Amino acid sequence: DTAVSQTPKYLVTQMGNDKSIKCEQNLGHDTMYWYKQDSKKFLKIMFSYNNKELIINETVPNRFSPKSPDKAHLNLHINSLELGDSAVYFCASSQEEVGQGYNEQFFGPGTRLTVL
Amino acid sequence: SQQGEEDPQALSIQEGENATMNCSYKTSINNLQWYRQNSGRGLVHLILIRSNEREKHSGRLRVTLDTSKKSSSLLITASRAADTASYFCATDALGNSGNTPLVFGKGTRLSVIA
Numbered sequence: 001d002t003a004v005s006q007t008p009k010y011l012v013t014q015m016g017n018d019k020s021i022k023c024e025q026n027l028g029h030d031t032m033y034w035y036k037q038d039s040k041k042f043l044k045i046m047f048s049y050n051n052k053e054l055i056i057n058e059t060v061p062n063r064f065s066p067k068s069p070d071k072a073h074l075n076l077h078i079n080s081l082e083l084g085d086s087a088v089y090f091c092a093s094s095q096e097e098v099g100q101g102y103n104e105q106f107f108g109p110g111t112r113l114t115v116l
Numbered sequence: 117s118q119q120g121e122e123d124p125q126a127l128s129i130q131e132g133e134n135a136t137m138n139c140s141y142k143t144s145i146n147n148l149q150w151y152r153q154n155s156g157r158g159l160v161h162l163i164l165i166r167s168n169e170r171e172k173h174s175g176r177l178r179v180t181l182d183t184s185k186k187s188s189s190l191l192i193t194a195s196r197a198a199d200t201a202s203y204f205c206a207t208d209a210l211g212n213s214g215n216t217p218l219v220f221g222k223g224t225r226l227s228v229i230a
Contacts, residue, residue, distance in 0.1 A: 004158070041202060041225075043159070045217035056217055090158055101146030101166070102208040102218045107158035 003027050006091050006108040013081055014116055020077045021111045023091030031055075032074040033105065034066060035090040043090070049074055050096070081115045088112050120148075120205040120221030128227040135192040137224040139205030140185075146208045148181055149218070150190050153202045162190070162203075167210070197230045 004025045013019055025032060033056075034046040048056040052068040063079045074091060091108040120141040129135050139148070147166045151159040163179045165172045165188065172179045178191040192199055202223040209216050 041153075041223050043204065043220040045219075048217065058217060092159075102149070102206075104149065104161040104164055105159075105218065107160070109158045110156075 004091055004093055004106050004108040006089075006111050008111060009109060010112050010114075012114045012116065015081055015083060017081050018077070018079045019081060019113070020075055021089055021091075021113075022073070022075045023108055024073050025091075025093040025106070025108075026072065027093055027095070027106060028072075029093040029095045029106070030071055031094050031096045032068065032071070033092040033094075034074065034076050035092060035107075037088045037090060037110070039087070046076075046089075047074075078113075081113075083115050086113055086115045120207050120219065122203065122205060122221045122224040124224060125222070126225040126227070128229065129195055131195060131197055131228055131230050133195055135195050135199070135226055135228070137190045137203050137226070139188045139190070139221055141188075141205075141207045141221075142186065143207075144183070144186075144210040146210055148179075148188050148208070149206045150177075150179060150188075151204045151206060151220075153204065153223070155201070159204065192226075195226075195228045197228050199226060200228045201226060 031050045033048045037043045046060045047066045049068045065077045068074045088110045092105045094105040120139045123138045149164045150162040153159045165181045176193045181188045204223045206218045206220045
């Protein structure tokens with residue numbers, strides 16, 4: 001009955017490989033997000049989707065391609081992995097009302113990506 | 117940049133003491149949120165305070181907001197070892213219609229010693 005789940009929890013891979021991280025939420029939320037948390041714990045938004053539509057793309061390299069097959073899922077595919085991609089990636093979801101400001105976001109447990 | 121800045125970066129206290137963390141931000145906001153992150157886990161929402169509110173309570177947590185100073189504080193009373201975590205504030209720019217992100221600060225690392 002996990003609200004926001006991500007797989008895998010750990011991902012170790014070589015430079016140049018392509019990998020995917022999956023996210024699912026069972027909260028019925030319309031909006032989903034991907035965040036990147038670096039080694040200094042700084043959390044930065046990468047993408048947000050509302051009802052499968054891309055809303056925010058924060059100057060993320062186009063090696064990162066999010067895909068939302070339905071509003072309960074937001075997957076992240078990363079091509080040609082680089083050392084600097086090593087970080088913890090968090091998926092989150094929320095239910096938003098336009099013009100009311102952000103509501104509480106529910107985070108997944110994170111995926112620790114290590115690029116060797 | 118709208119990014120919030122938490123202060124202090126790290127705080128170590130004895131169990132039973134109160135812990136106060138501060139957050140400053142740069143632009144006008146719709147609301148401000150506080151989150152907790154235990155080591156190796158995802159963030160957990162604690163409190164949301166809207167720009168027209170000055171204080172909010174939830175259990176042992178008290179959040180204040182001073183929009184004139186663009187600052188907020190999170191007070192944890194009677195701290196417990198289980199409160200050991202990183203605490204983040206997150207701000208939502210005024211007038212945001214969903215196309216600007218919630219911006220997180222760099223966090224305060226709280227250690228509560230039993």
